Amino acid sequence: xxxxLNTVFLNDFHIKHKAKLFPFAGYSMPIYxxxxxxxxxxxxRELVGVFDVSHMGQILIxxxxxxxxxxxxxxxxxxxxxxxxxxxxxxxxxxxxxIIDDIIISKIIINNNEFFFIVYNADRKTVDNKIFEKIxxxxxxxxxxxxxxIQGPLSYSSLSFLKIKPDMNFMQINSTNFQEQEIIISRSxxxxxxxxxxxxxxxxxxxxxxxxxxxxxxxxxxxxxRDSLRLEAGLSLYGNELTEEITPVEAKLLWxxxxxxxxxxxxxxxxxxxxxxxxxxxKIKIGIKSVxxxxxxxxxxxxxxxxxxxxxxxxxxxxxxxxxxxxxxxxDINHQDNKLFCLIRDxxxxxxxxxxxxxxxxxxxx
Amino acid sequence: MSERKYSKDHEWLELNDDIATVGxxxxxxxxxxxxxxxxxxDIGRLVKFGDQIGVVESxxxxxxxxxxxxxxxIEVNNELQNSPQLLNTDPENTGWxxxxxxxxxxxxxxxxxxxxxKETF
Numbered sequence: 001x002x003x004x005l006n007t008v009f010l011n012d013f014h015i016k017h018k019a020k021l022f023p024f025a026g027y028s029m030p031i032y033x034x035x036x037x038x039x040x041x042x043x044x045r046e047l048v049g050v051f052d053v054s055h056m057g058q059i060l061i062x063x064x065x066x067x068x069x070x071x072x073x074x075x076x077x078x079x080x081x082x083x084x085x086x087x088x089x090x091x092x093x094x095x096x097x098x099i100i101d102d103i104i105i106s107k108i109i110i111n112n113n114e115f116f117f118i119v120y121n122a123d124r125k126t127v128d129n130k131i132f133e134k135i136x137x138x139x140x141x142x143x144x145x146x147x148x149x150i151q152g153p154l155s156y157s158s159l160s161f162l163k164i165k166p167d168m169n170f171m172q173i174n175s176t177n178f179q180e181q182e183i184i185i186s187r188s189x190x191x192x193x194x195x196x197x198x199x200x201x202x203x204x205x206x207x208x209x210x211x212x213x214x215x216x217x218x219x220x221x222x223x224x225x226r227d228s229l230r231l232e233a234g235l236s237l238y239g240n241e242l243t244e245e246i247t248p249v250e251a252k253l254l255w256x257x258x259x260x261x262x263x264x265x266x267x268x269x270x271x272x273x274x275x276x277x278x279x280x281x282x283k284i285k286i287g288i289k290s291v292x293x294x295x296x297x298x299x300x301x302x303x304x305x306x307x308x309x310x311x312x313x314x315x316x317x318x319x320x321x322x323x324x325x326x327x328x329x330x331x332d333i334n335h336q337d338n339k340l341f342c343l344i345r346d347x348x349x350x351x352x353x354x355x356x357x358x359x360x361x362x363x364x365x366x
Numbered sequence: 367m368s369e370r371k372y373s374k375d376h377e378w379l380e381l382n383d384d385i386a387t388v389g390x391x392x393x394x395x396x397x398x399x400x401x402x403x404x405x406x407x408d409i410g411r412l413v414k415f416g417d418q419i420g421v422v423e424s425x426x427x428x429x430x431x432x433x434x435x436x437x438x439x440i441e442v443n444n445e446l447q448n449s450p451q452l453l454n455t456d457p458e459n460t461g462w463x464x465x466x467x468x469x470x471x472x473x474x475x476x477x478x479x480x481x482x483x484k485e486t487f
Contacts, residue, residue: 037425038400224426295403295423318402318425
């Protein structure tokens with residue numbers, strides 16, 4: 001029996017704007033519009049693009065002692081000391097240190113109440129929600145608000161056009177009033193560019209979008225270019241680089257973990273993580289580039305000079321900025337040399353290891 | 367020049383004596399999206415109807431090219447290696463990808479004419 005796809009609130013809006021909709025994580029989502037993925041991608045790098053990412057999970061959790069310590073079992077951050085109006089990139093970890101999901105967690109005040117606000121992956125909703133329901137009390141899933149991502153060097157000015165002046169730095173967050181409704185704005189995104197993600201009540205969303213589209217240089221972008229943008233930015237994607245079998249150490253994301261909590265070893269998987277830091281890991285994430293014109297794709301195998309299989313590609317595709325194929329992958333820790341090959345349709349094609357990110361980040365940092 | 371024929375694998379074919387010029391249809395490029403790479407067949411290769419002879423890669427995914435007829439590949443459009451976007455901008459003209467010397471023109475009766483193709487897809 002085939003499951004029916006969920007639709008986002010803006011579904012009709014996307015159809016009206018000639019979106020190519022495809023199933024993604026159980027949702028019918030715009031993958032690209034009339035301009036196509038490459039043009040949308042380059043537009044975001046140069047100007048500004050708007051993405052509907054309402055398929056993602058949003059939850060507000062009241063900031064209580066119980067909820068803080070419950071979350072800290074899974075999330076390797078000092079949540080008690082997390083400042084208000086700050087966002088952090090983090091994880092839900094399993095007992096083996098594997099990644100259940102990657103999340104953005106923030107602390108905010110809405111109408112004088114303190115909350116944790118978590119944005120998490122659509123694909124992981126069932127798993128994450130089960131955990132939330134098991135460990136938390138007093139929380140609310142946000143179903144009546146969409147999540148709109150505005151990305152690119154002109155994102156601030158396009159919001160100014162709507163009389164929203166989000167004066168904040170990268171990974172800061174605030175709730176503010178727009179047309180008599182409370183909206184949550186954070187300066188973030190997953191493209192490597194300056195940008196904002198806005199959680200906005202559906203009752204004012206169409207109005208918001210129509211106004212935003214009138215701002216100079218704004219175009220609609222789909223999840224296709226969001227993926228190629230995050231790949232160029234060297235950012236990991238759940239299901240590709242991040243899985244329950246991969247730890248933050250292997251994914252080169254150790255920097256996200258709170259050092260003191262790691263020393264105290266008081267969260268899921270901390271023993272594995274400490275062990276990996278001390279003794280090293282078997283596999284490690286790398287960035288790669290195709291030397292030929294062939295496309296690197298996820299699942300392809302990576303080999304050394306002697307044609308010994310030493311890893312796999314976790315994400316691969318075309319880089320519109322660099323005009324070659326790039327990818328992320330995992331290789332045996334002892335084979336981080338530059339003479340690697342990838343098996344592409346029965347041919348061993350040379351690939352190069354590239355320092356991440358492929359395209360440097362342009363976050364607003366004060 | 368003959369009437370153009372179309373295959374169910376979204377390729378067009380134009381016959382000149384026993385030489386057919388082959389490309390992908392506009393409908394194909396529309397559903398593929400931005401094309402960024404083509405693996406062309408080898409010149410001189412003898413192929414049968416339906417053989418996998420190459421690959422087109424769009425930003426999203428890879429799709430196989432299948433020979434719409436049997437014969438010998440006598441020319442490929444090398445321009446596409448440097449400008450694969452021709453497959454998006456002009457797929458049914460300068461974006462042709464191979465010329466094939468047909469073994470048996472009777473095979474062409476398996477293919478569709480424009481109206482049949484348009485109705486089917």
